[in-house]
Amino acid sequence: MWLTIGHINNSPISYQGVFSVPLKVDFPILSRNDKHKTIPNIALFQARLFLNENAFQVLHPLLKDDGEFIPAISEQGSGYLFNPLRVAESVQALDLTLSKKNTWGHLENMAFHEEKLEGWNVFRSEFNAFMSLQCSDEFKQVIEVADLTGVYFTEELGNAAADKTIGSRSLN
Numbered sequence: 001m002w003l004t005i006g007h008i009n010n011s012p013i014s015y016q017g018v019f020s021v022p023l024k025v026d027f028p029i030l031s032r033n034d035k036h037k038t039i040p041n042i043a044l045f046q047a048r049l050f051l052n053e054n055a056f057q058v059l060h061p062l063l064k065d066d067g068e069f070i071p072a073i074s075e076q077g078s079g080y081l082f083n084p085l086r087v088a089e090s091v092q093a094l095d096l097t098l099s100k101k102n103t104w105g106h107l108e109n110m111a112f113h114e115e116k117l118e119g120w121n122v123f124r125s126e127f128n129a130f131m132s133l134q135c136s137d138e139f140k141q142v143i144e145v146a147d148l149t150g151v152y153f154t155e156e157l158g159n160a161a162a163d164k165t166i167g168s169r170s171l172n
Contacts, residue, residue, distance in 0.1 A: 022071035039076045040150025049082040086123035
């Protein structure tokens, strides 16, 4: 997914009220195989979520306290960009004894004090420059039960491209 606006800062700052019209998003066709694909229910972009109307209806009750919804539109339909605003460090939920970076400063592992995240469904962490989105089991289960597509889940918090997925939703 590509946004047609310029730069969006990765830090969790609010954009509510900034845009007077829905954000224009694009889901580019990168190959002939993509030509007949529809937009996914959910698309992850820089630790933010694009939600089509169906995903918004399903996930709004879970996400409403964790961030903001910015109206978005594409050639394939309308939806919302969910901007998560909760940060683990704001409640001292990052487990500093288990969260590690290697010699070059690259993330190796992230761990959290789950009791400090009670009631949160999605959040980000300053420890990895806000680049990934962490979620609760409840959030994952709701997506799976509703059969929403476009995201995958992993327990490898330090590696977004980990081989060990714990549930996979097809991209289309």
